[in-house]
Amino acid sequence: NTPHIAVIGAGLAGVSCASQLEQLGMRVTVFDKSRGTGGRMSTRRGDQWQADHGAQYFTARDPLFSKELLRWQQAGVASAWQPAVAVLDAQNPDAARRHDNDSGTVRFVGVPRMSSPVRWLADELQLTLSARVNALIRRENRWRLCFDDSVEDRARLENIDFDAVALAIPPEQAVALIRPHAAAFAAQCDTRAMRPCWAAMLRFDARVALPFDAAFINDGPLRWIARDNHKPGRPSQETWVLHATAAWSEQHLESSADEASQALTDAFKALGGTTPTTATAHRWRYAEPTTPAQSQGCLWDAALNLGLCGDWLSAGRVEGAWLSGRALARSITSLE
Ligand code: FAD
Numbered sequence: 001n002t003p004h005i006a007v008i009g010a011g012l013a014g015v016s017c018a019s020q021l022e023q024l025g026m027r028v029t030v031f032d033k034s035r036g037t038g039g040r041m042s043t044r045r046g047d048q049w050q051a052d053h054g055a056q057y058f059t060a061r062d063p064l065f066s067k068e069l070l071r072w073q074q075a076g077v078a079s080a081w082q083p084a085v086a087v088l089d090a091q092n093p094d095a096a097r098r099h100d101n102d103s104g105t106v107r108f109v110g111v112p113r114m115s116s117p118v119r120w121l122a123d124e125l126q127l128t129l130s131a132r133v134n135a136l137i138r139r140e141n142r143w144r145l146c147f148d149d150s151v152e153d154r155a156r157l158e159n160i161d162f163d164a165v166a167l168a169i170p171p172e173q174a175v176a177l178i179r180p181h182a183a184a185f186a187a188q189c190d191t192r193a194m195r196p197c198w199a200a201m202l203r204f205d206a207r208v209a210l211p212f213d214a215a216f217i218n219d220g221p222l223r224w225i226a227r228d229n230h231k232p233g234r235p236s237q238e239t240w241v242l243h244a245t246a247a248w249s250e251q252h253l254e255s256s257a258d259e260a261s262q263a264l265t266d267a268f269k270a271l272g273g274t275t276p277t278t279a280t281a282h283r284w285r286y287a288e289p290t291t292p293a294q295s296q297g298c299l300w301d302a303a304l305n306l307g308l309c310g311d312w313l314s315a316g317r318v319e320g321a322w323l324s325g326r327a328l329a330r331s332i333t334s335l336e
Helices: 012-023 063-075 116-122 171-178 183-190 246-251 257-270 317-332
Strands: 004-008 027-031 043-046 049-052 078-081 085-089 107-110 126-128 133-139 142-147 164-167 194-203 214-218 222-227 239-244 278-289 299-301 306-308
Touching (some): 004 012, 012 164, 012 317, 049 239, 063 078, 063 317, 142 164, 164 317, 171 306, 183 299, 194 257, 222 257, 239 246, 299 317
Parallel strands (some): 004 027, 164 306
Antiparallel strands (some): 078 107
């Protein structure tokens, strides 16, 4: 009998884990609470308009991830992005300088959207979306999942027995699910806080006359701004994405989207930007790990058949998420 594994979370770590498990001969079902896949590699879309409001770009340092990235490029779902990058001082934006460390950085993005590589990997998988898992039940050495009342087909889904569960979700969301079963893992989640990030998406009728396509900002409230339509394969409408610093986002965590969008637009204008035709904001409550783990990349309990993966257990960021999912798949199949 082929073991059946539940993967919870269809961000990059979850689909990386699931596709590796399938390649290694397992049967896998992936669940996500959202309506789509991608998690924090996410794109907001409208009429003739889109913006990557989560991950902005990624780099590839690990040879295994570089090999995977080549596959994505060959499939047309990722491409290099070569923006002119500046470093700005919020107190003195006129003194913009080119990014000192930029010469060696090769940046990549999903094409035509940041979520595209995840969607491509997920194409081959058995996926159940709009399905928030709110508890795990251990029964006769197997696992069952419990879902929110609103989940379609809930009774059937709650009757499936799984041989193992892989949680590919941020620590704050994983902890409630695992605490009744794995106190040591829950304790690790408790120590790994994620910091928030407010993101604003601005649309313009005309090109914004800033002499760069992206900038790192010192001294907040913004930490990063980018001309999203400069990325390859995007619609041409002038669109900027602004990311606030973690400190500003924490201070304004309970602000409304309108308030955050207004404050970040004002900060953009103080840097030399113009007034957008429309602006909207999104709050990422769990955006990035405070400090990336130096660990083996995943947690796996072979007695319980329960594991965790995600960027927060690896080197952080997109590359770390993929590596972490792969590491967990190999632990589940006892390869590493
Ligand atoms: P996620 O993408 O968070 O996936 C977790 C998934 O689990 C989500 O889809 C969620 O809906 C689902 N989920 C959670 N709880 C449940 C539940 N109970 N039941 C079912 N499903 C659940 N990285 C870079 O490399 N470069 C960057 O420039 C960069 N910039 C960033 C900017 C921002 C604003 C943010 C938010 C992130 C950025 N990152 C960046 C980080 C990068 O996006 C992440 O490292 C990576 O996408 C994490 O993938 P993941 O699979 O570990 O987690």
